[in-house]
Amino acid sequence: MSVILQAEKLCRYYRRGSETVKALQELDLTLHKGQIISIVGRSGSGKTTLLNQVGCLDTPTSGRLIIAGTDVTALKEKELEHFRRNHIGFIFQLFYLIPTINVLENVELPLVFARRHNRQKVLEVLELVGLAGKEKLLPKQLSGGDMQRVAIARALINNPKILLADEPTGRLEKEEKAPIMDLFQQLTKEGLAIIIATHDLAQARYGERILELKDGRIIAEHSPETIVRLRG
């Protein structure tokens, strides 16, 4: 499998008063096409900071980040905007669907920003995530699981190479979690690479690799089998 993301000695420091917070410290990471990596760790361990970095939402203090062959640390803000639009998909714990527009319009939003209107594509993606027939519903008419499916469809609409999911099942009912994780696994078959940040070890086991973060460093790598034992 070819490498889609390569992070080398990635650091992100920031100031909090007189103190320097080391949110990420010399982190190395390789992600292949079609692979799921789960990032686990306590609050403040650096999971979100890592997602910000690989999602091109923030620039590192030092280190290199290569995504799809491009060194994104060398890109300017405008170029990053364009790069992010075409290579990265985001899924958030709180979904962030726009409440006043329907499912179809929510999914279409990234295409509006990209000036690429393609209604057929929207319908295809909705079918892929299992929302065919619910296009005209408003977010408030959906279950939590379906809302996250809308968010996934929105993330997929621009054909990203990498999907970043921050606590994707954090707000879902127990029975809604597994179908979402199954959907992630299904998407990897198309070559999509996924990074999932979670503190839920049951969900983390869907990752091919499970990286444990503490104080901005990877302190351990677990396999799905070992993580099941850790839970037990």
Add this chain to the structure above:
Amino acid sequence: MGVWFGLAIKNLLRRPTRSILTILGVTIAIAVLYSLLQFQVNYEKGLKKELGALGAHVMVVPKGCPYEAATIVLHGGKWPRYMDEAVLEKVKSVPGIAQTAGIIMDAILDFEKNENRIFMGIDEDYPKIRGNWHVQGSWFTGAKDEIILGENVAKLEGLKVGDTYYLKEKDCSFKVIGILAATHSQDDGFYFLHRKTLQKVFDLPEKLVVILVKLADIEQADKVVAKIRTMDGNLNVFPLSELLSTVGNLVQSTNIFVLAIVFIAIAISAVGVLNTILMAVYERTKEIGMMKAVGASRSDIFKLIWLETLVVCTTGGLFGVGLALAFAKVIESFVRSALPYASRSEALIGLSLSDSLACVLFSVVLGLIAGWYPACHAASVKPMEAIRTE
């Protein structure tokens, strides 16, 4: 653009009460602005029209406030300042005068019924000055019991030529010898007696209230006015163009003051718009972060928020013009009761495409200004805010 517009409207509908109240603020401010713009134009137009219809170039009145005298001449009423009829002959003798008309006027006021009957004493010179006078029936023959009624008065009293009009307050009966065809001026609401008759009935022997003067050559107005002034020191002599300009200046000064207040109201409404949109931006910080994360550029977010402000202000502008037109009669009656010289033949607030357009354009500019800061603030939201705030 349609998608953006739809999104902006739907965003505003999230908090309908707040959006409606903000639009209402702009609506009221623009309604006042439109009314004022219309008033400025139509007030002067009406005044010019009425003075033009008067047919005279110069007014001669007894000493006193000339503007009050002008009101009496234009709108009728009771003004206890008189000059001797002999002055009329002196004025007639001044070279350069084409026509004169001496007028005596009185009014009978009934405060209980809120009635104001205005009696004007004229002679055959008056229609020569007015020009547009057509009497149905006949002119005064010299009898002392003849009356000509303005068109509105005839309708109000239910009288026609040949009927008798009884003036209870003076215990006098008059034969209606003529009804004035509609002039669309104040004359339509007057009771006309021969000057000599009115002087007798109202006990004002050989008295006049005003002398209207029509010049042979308007360019000679200054000379004629100067001549009449030197002739009798107890007279106020003023050309109507001067009156028009003085009243115009007076109204202009008032308008500047009122306009300043209107602009304060508009500034307050602009701050209201800014506050509403800024609150909406603060509430949607995470959502804006999400939009940027899924591909929105800074200019996309700026455009969206700016569009929301424009929708609020433009809607307020359109409703404001509508509100001003809807309440035009109410505003007019208030203005008329408070201001002298307000013409009754000309609507003070009417539909004007140019003023409507100016007000709507102004509200658009207001939106562009008020929306600038919230739009800049929203555009500067960092996309990682969407994740960080969880």
